[in-house]
Amino acid sequence: MRLLTHNMLSSNIKGVTNGFPLRIEAEKVVEKQVDLNIDFLKNMFAKIEWRALVSAARTMGYSELPEEVEPSKLDSEEFLQKFHHALLELHLEEGALVCPETGRRFPVSKGIPNMLLHEDEV
Amino acid sequence: MVLIKLLALRLELLALRLELLALPQDDVPRLLLDIGCGSGLSGETLSDSGHHWIGSDISQSMLDVVLENEVKGDLFLGDMGQGLGLRSGVIDGAISISDIQWLCNADKSSHNPRLRLKAFSGSLYRCLARGAKAAFHMYPENLDQRELRQ
Numbered sequence: 001m002r003l004l005t006h007n008m009l010s011s012n013i014k015g016v017t018n019g020f021p022l023r024i025e026a027e028k029v030v031e032k033q034v035d036l037n038i039d040f041l042k043n044m045f046a047k048i049e050w051r052a053l054v055s056a057a058r059t060m061g062y063s064e065l066p067e068e069v070e071p072s073k074l075d076s077e078e079f080l081q082k083f084h085h086a087l088l089e090l091h092l093e094e095g096a097l098v099c100p101e102t103g104r105r106f107p108v109s110k111g112i113p114n115m116l117l118h119e120d121e122v
Numbered sequence: 123m124v125l126i127k128l129l130a131l132r133l134e135l136l137a138l139r140l141e142l143l144a145l146p147q148d149d150v151p152r153l154l155l156d157i158g159c160g161s162g163l164s165g166e167t168l169s170d171s172g173h174h175w176i177g178s179d180i181s182q183s184m185l186d187v188v189l190e191n192e193v194k195g196d197l198f199l200g201d202m203g204q205g206l207g208l209r210s211g212v213i214d215g216a217i218s219i220s221d222i223q224w225l226c227n228a229d230k231s232s233h234n235p236r237l238r239l240k241a242f243s244g245s246l247y248r249c250l251a252r253g254a255k256a257a258f259h260m261y262p263e264n265l266d267q268r269e270l271r272q
Contacts, residue, residue: 001196004153004196005198008208008249009209012204012205012206020209039149039150040150040151043151047153047251110189111196112185112189112197112198112199114199115178115198115207116199117201117204
C-alpha cells in the first residue's frame with residue numbers, strides 16, 4: 001500500500017466522527033521505483049492532506065518532506081522528487097492501520113489493508 | 123472458448139465504462155477507483171491507460187490472484203456495503219465490472235440490503251471529486267432489487 005492510498009483511507013467504524021488519518025504501524029516497508037509524472041503530482045497535490053502525508057512518510061522511514069508547503073513549491077524539481085517518492089514509491093507491506101479514535105487495528109498483509117468491519121462496527 | 127468470449131465481453135464493458143467516466147483527454151494520469159476489482163483484470167487496463175487506481179474487493183482469494191499478477195494499483199480488502207471508507211472528493215472516477223447486485227443480497231441475517239446500498243452509494247458519492255463519474259452495471263435479480271436501485 002502506497003501513501004497515496006493511505007492518504008485516501010478513513011476509518012469507517014460506526015460512531016467515529018473523524019477516522020482520518022489512520023495511524024501507521026510499519027513492520028515491513030519496501031521501496032519500489034516508479035516513473036515521475038509532474039501532471040499527476042500537480043493534480044493530486046490539491047487533494048492530498050499534507051500533514052498526514054508527512055507524518056505517514058516519517059513512520060515509513062522517510063523524513064525529507066517539508067512540514068509546510070505552498071503551491072509554488074510544485075515548480076521545484078527537488079520538491080517534486082521528494083513528493084513523488086513519498087507518495088508513490090514507499091510501500092507498506094506488513095503492519096497495520098489504526099483508527100485514530102477507537103484504536104482499532106486494520107491489519108496490512110502483503111501490502112493489502114484489511115478494512116472489513118465486524119458486524120458490530122457497521 | 124466461452125471463457126474467452128466472457129473475457130472479451132468484460133474488457134469491452136470495461137472500455138465502455140472508461141468512456142463513460144468522460145475523463146479529460148489531456149494525458150494527465152488520474153486516481154481511479156475499481157470497486158470489486160476481483161482478479162485485477164480491469165485494474166490492469168486502467169494502468170495501461172496511464173492512470174493510478176485503488177481497487178477494493180471483499181474476497182481475499184481474489185486479491186491473492188491480483189498479487190500474483192503484480193498489478194500497479196493498490197488494493198484493499200473491503201465490503202462496499204459497509205461504505206467505501208474513502209475521504210471526500212478524492213477520486214477522479216469509479217468503475218466496477220463486478221456485479222453490484224451483490225449488494226442487494228442479504229446473505230447474513232444482520233444484513234439489510236437497503237442500508238448496505240445506502241452505505242455504498244453515499245460513500246461513493248462523497249469520495250468522488252466534483253465532476254467525477256462512476257460507471258458500473260447492475261443486473262437486478264427480481265423486482266425487489268430493481269426498486270432498491272431506484
